[in-house]
Amino acid sequence: MEKKDYKLAIIGSGPGGYVAALRAGQLGLDTVLIEKEALGGTCLNWGCIPTKAFVRSAEVFSDIQNAKDFGINVEKAEVDFPAVVKRKDKIVKRLVRGIDHLLERNGVDKIEGKASFIDQNRLKIESESENLEIEAENIIIATGSEAASLPIPGADLEGILDSRAALELEKLPKSMVIVGGGIIGMEFAFIFSNFGVDVTVIEYLDQLVSGVDSEIASELNRSARRRRISVKTSSEVKEIKKNESGYEVIYQQKNKEKSEAAEKVLMAVGRKPYTAGLKLENIGLEVSDKRKAIPVNKKMESNIKGIYAVGDVTDKILLAHVASTQGITAVENIAGLEKEINYEAVPGAIFTSPEIGTVGLTEAEAEAKGIEYQTSSFPFAASGKVMAMGEREGKIKLIVEKESEKIIGAAIIGIAASDLIAELTLAVNLSLTAEDLRNTIYAHPTTAEVIHEAALGLEDGSIHA
Numbered sequence: 001m002e003k004k005d006y007k008l009a010i011i012g013s014g015p016g017g018y019v020a021a022l023r024a025g026q027l028g029l030d031t032v033l034i035e036k037e038a039l040g041g042t043c044l045n046w047g048c049i050p051t052k053a054f055v056r057s058a059e060v061f062s063d064i065q066n067a068k069d070f071g072i073n074v075e076k077a078e079v080d081f082p083a084v085v086k087r088k089d090k091i092v093k094r095l096v097r098g099i100d101h102l103l104e105r106n107g108v109d110k111i112e113g114k115a116s117f118i119d120q121n122r123l124k125i126e127s128e129s130e131n132l133e134i135e136a137e138n139i140i141i142a143t144g145s146e147a148a149s150l151p152i153p154g155a156d157l158e159g160i161l162d163s164r165a166a167l168e169l170e171k172l173p174k175s176m177v178i179v180g181g182g183i184i185g186m187e188f189a190f191i192f193s194n195f196g197v198d199v200t201v202i203e204y205l206d207q208l209v210s211g212v213d214s215e216i217a218s219e220l221n222r223s224a225r226r227r228r229i230s231v232k233t234s235s236e237v238k239e240i241k242k243n244e245s246g247y248e249v250i251y252q253q254k255n256k257e258k259s260e261a262a263e264k265v266l267m268a269v270g271r272k273p274y275t276a277g278l279k280l281e282n283i284g285l286e287v288s289d290k291r292k293a294i295p296v297n298k299k300m301e302s303n304i305k306g307i308y309a310v311g312d313v314t315d316k317i318l319l320a321h322v323a324s325t326q327g328i329t330a331v332e333n334i335a336g337l338e339k340e341i342n343y344e345a346v347p348g349a350i351f352t353s354p355e356i357g358t359v360g361l362t363e364a365e366a367e368a369k370g371i372e373y374q375t376s377s378f379p380f381a382a383s384g385k386v387m388a389m390g391e392r393e394g395k396i397k398l399i400v401e402k403e404s405e406k407i408i409g410a411a412i413i414g415i416a417a418s419d420l421i422a423e424l425t426l427a428v429n430l431s432l433t434a435e436d437l438r439n440t441i442y443a444h445p446t447t448a449e450v451i452h453e454a455a456l457g458l459e460d461g462s463i464h465a
Contacts (some may be wrong), residue, residue, distance in 0.1 A: 009136035011115045014041025016311030017142035025106025032109040034285040043320045046164040053088035058194035073334035116279040145271040145312035154240030161266040173263035181208040185268035190353040200230040213362045213411040271315045298340035300330035322383030333449040345429035349418035357421025359408030372402040380414040382465040387444035407431040434458040
């Protein structure tokens with residue numbers, strides 16, 4: 001068995017792993033990146049990027065369907081779904097090549113294979129062609145997450161989709177039931193609805209996208225219904241049956257048993273940390289009992305010296321940009337730069353129609369912390385730029401600490417929300433106040449003016465609403 005020594009070995013090449021590897025290369029650390037399947041991990045190959053490619057294709061088709069509203073006549077537009085998939089694959093391949101080039105440029109070695117711990121500093125790498133032994137002073141576990149499942153009878157029937165399988169469909173179904181109204185479920189709901197699929201969402205909780213401000217979640221519910229997405233909240237799926245035309249999903253809502261028939265069923269009930277096959281027991285690494293996550297401190301250190309974990313496997317915040325930040329934090333600590341991660345200003349972006357952007361505390365969280373706060377909202381329908389773009393849906397909501405007027409939270413639903421939230425993330429991160437926003441000049445006409453209007457609403461009132 002061939003042996004190699006490194007300063008740092010990284011297991012997993014998703015946005016946590018490959019970003020950590022690039023930062024390590026920049027800092028001159030002798031680094032190897034180990035990946036068992038595909039460079040870029042779930043995010044790049046079967047998550048963030050391919051779904052956004054689908055989102056854009058679906059949006060274009062939806063825009064064409066409504067082209068008459070803009071004074072443009074288009075006849076007989078059709079979805080060429082194989083071409084949509086081909087475009088998605090092309091984007092993914094281009095980005096994978098780009099990451100591969102960056103790793104090479106930064107002197108990072110790559111090994112394809114499955115890693116498992118021999119001891120605290122040694123890894124066994126198994127591949128189809130050979131077995132290797134890697135010795136490293138430090139090891140970062142960045143193995144990500146996998147689709148979660150529920151013990152629902154019939155959930156494992158042949159043809160039931162998870163998020164990965166949904167991206168590999170060869171043709172559009174006529175109808176789809178999505179089990180789970182969280183981020184993944186709702187993104188797919190709008191994607192397939194915009195493609196013309198008859199979509200029903202069944203969610204166990206009493207609101208969609210739990211964890212998001214309840215006002216914003218209610219707006220999303222209304223947007224879904226406008227697009228004829230059937231939403232069933234406070235509903236528990238009891239069984240899934242296969243029939244000649246597809247599937248029947250049996251669920252209970254308000255003590256009444258109901259059912260929905262569809263050609264396809266997509267299970268979108270979240271994700272869970274992935275540690276299978278790592279043989280963590282060989283090094284006594286602490287793992288949570290319930291979710292099998294790896295606990296870490298703010299330096300991304302585990303309970304074993306020299307062993308770090310980043311990304312979804314830590315079960316902190318399952319977002320790609322959090323994984324990347326954690327990866328950088330871990331590497332900089334390995335390099336002796338002493339860095340800790342701050343989770344108080346983490347933006348969230350949900351690519352529904354319209355988009356959602358969030359940062360900081362919700363009202364419920366502020367109340368739970370005993371913070372005296374006030375809020376201000378401004379409707380997108382009152383924005384000239386939004387109206388000119390043919391949109392009316394959405395709102396922005398600011399949450400500020402009453403005494404200091406510091407911005408402690410924000411939520412946006414509307415066009416470009418995923419971009420607009422960046423400014424408010426900076427505001428939360430730097431403890432800016434509503435007055436700082438009021439005293440800033442915003443270009444007109446832009447969607448960003450809604451932020452200014454909401455800040456004005458905390459004093460004498462918004463100008464345009």
